Amino acid sequence: MEQQNQATLWEELSQKIAACAFSKADLRTLCEMLQEASSDAAEEEISHYEPRERPPEQIREEKELLRKGFELKVAVRGIDGETVFGNIPVVFDSPSFPEDVQSLHINSELDLRNLYNWTPRNRFELLLDFTKPELFNLSLLLSEPMPNKSHILVTGLNSLWVHGVYGQVVNFIAKKRTRRRFLHRQSPYRLLLLCGGFPFAFSIAAKLSGIMNTLFGELSGLLHSAAQVYVFFIALNLFRILFDYARWIFPLVEYQDLTGTALKHRVVLGGLILGVLGNFIHDLLKIVPGFLTQNP
Numbered sequence: 001m002e003q004q005n006q007a008t009l010w011e012e013l014s015q016k017i018a019a020c021a022f023s024k025a026d027l028r029t030l031c032e033m034l035q036e037a038s039s040d041a042a043e044e045e046i047s048h049y050e051p052r053e054r055p056p057e058q059i060r061e062e063k064e065l066l067r068k069g070f071e072l073k074v075a076v077r078g079i080d081g082e083t084v085f086g087n088i089p090v091v092f093d094s095p096s097f098p099e100d101v102q103s104l105h106i107n108s109e110l111d112l113r114n115l116y117n118w119t120p121r122n123r124f125e126l127l128l129d130f131t132k133p134e135l136f137n138l139s140l141l142l143s144e145p146m147p148n149k150s151h152i153l154v155t156g157l158n159s160l161w162v163h164g165v166y167g168q169v170v171n172f173i174a175k176k177r178t179r180r181r182f183l184h185r186q187s188p189y190r191l192l193l194l195c196g197g198f199p200f201a202f203s204i205a206a207k208l209s210g211i212m213n214t215l216f217g218e219l220s221g222l223l224h225s226a227a228q229v230y231v232f233f234i235a236l237n238l239f240r241i242l243f244d245y246a247r248w249i250f251p252l253v254e255y256q257d258l259t260g261t262a263l264k265h266r267v268v269l270g271g272l273i274l275g276v277l278g279n280f281i282h283d284l285l286k287i288v289p290g291f292l293t294q295n296p
Contacts, residue, residue: 010156011159012162013166015151015166017150018253019252020176026176027255030172031088033168033172034106034124035071035072037165038124041120042066046066046067049062049063066118069112069115069118070108070111071111073085073086073111074087075103075104076091077102077103078100078102079100084096100257102130102131104130108120121156121157122157123155125152125153126152126169127149127151128150129149133244135245146247150252152166178250183246183250198236200238201233202232203235204234212227212228242273
């Protein structure tokens with residue numbers, strides 16, 4: 001097949017995808033919706049394909065090849081590196097479909113470019129990045145927003161098709177929104193550190209001051225002060241790990257597996273937060289005369 005010259009006035013719409021959660025059924029529904037859009041693009045492509053000096057039978061065969069080239073290929077990668085690739089039924093009905101998905105990628109022009117060096121008039125690309133932040137990595141800057149590559153890109157010569165596909169995807173994603181985006185922005189960690197991290201660290205240092213007096217009572221005051229500073233920074237790092245754990249449990253773009261592992265981690269996180277808050281509030285009330293009549 002030889003591609004005719006096309007107009008250069010392309011329209012392009014794109015958007016980053018964030019704060020969403022998808023199940024396997026959601027992903028399949030989204031892929032099937034995109035397949036319908038790709039099929040519409042195929043019919044428009046074929047309607048503009050009229051090569052010269054070709055017998056009618058050859059033109060029909062080439063049009064059929066074009067139509068087949070618009071069948072979407074989906075690449076699903078698991079966290080262990082396993083990848084399932086193929087059309088929608090092959091991927092989602094495969095027994096090798098990963099239990100924990102790391103990414104899903106669709107490029108509607110993939111086959112056309114690879115097989116025929118053909119650039120379609122209308123095309124799109126979707127990437128869903130379910131990567132979680134690395135857990136307990138103290139070298140990461142939690143004050144920086146978490147990177148995520150999820151996006152939708154729709155390009156074409158047909159403005160109505162471009163806006164239609166883009167709108168469908170954006171509306172579908174909007175129904176899967178979560179309220180966890182604040183965890184992955186730049187400012188929450190700094191705010192929580194000021195409002196919760198430092199008070200938590202001071203509270204831990206105060207609680208352990210009696211133990212440190214026992215251990216270092218006969219030694220120099222400098223060593224005693226250094227031990228308190230050490231405990232303070234250890235407590236700050238524990239607070240950081242707790243925040244890091246929350247980001248890991250609630251990723252920016254989440255794949256909802258059916259194993260219930262995420263739910264177990266959320267129960268653990270909830271217990272830890274309630275324990276820390278309860279203990280901190282109890283200690284705070286003890287220093288206010290009249291709230292508690294006796295120590296526990």
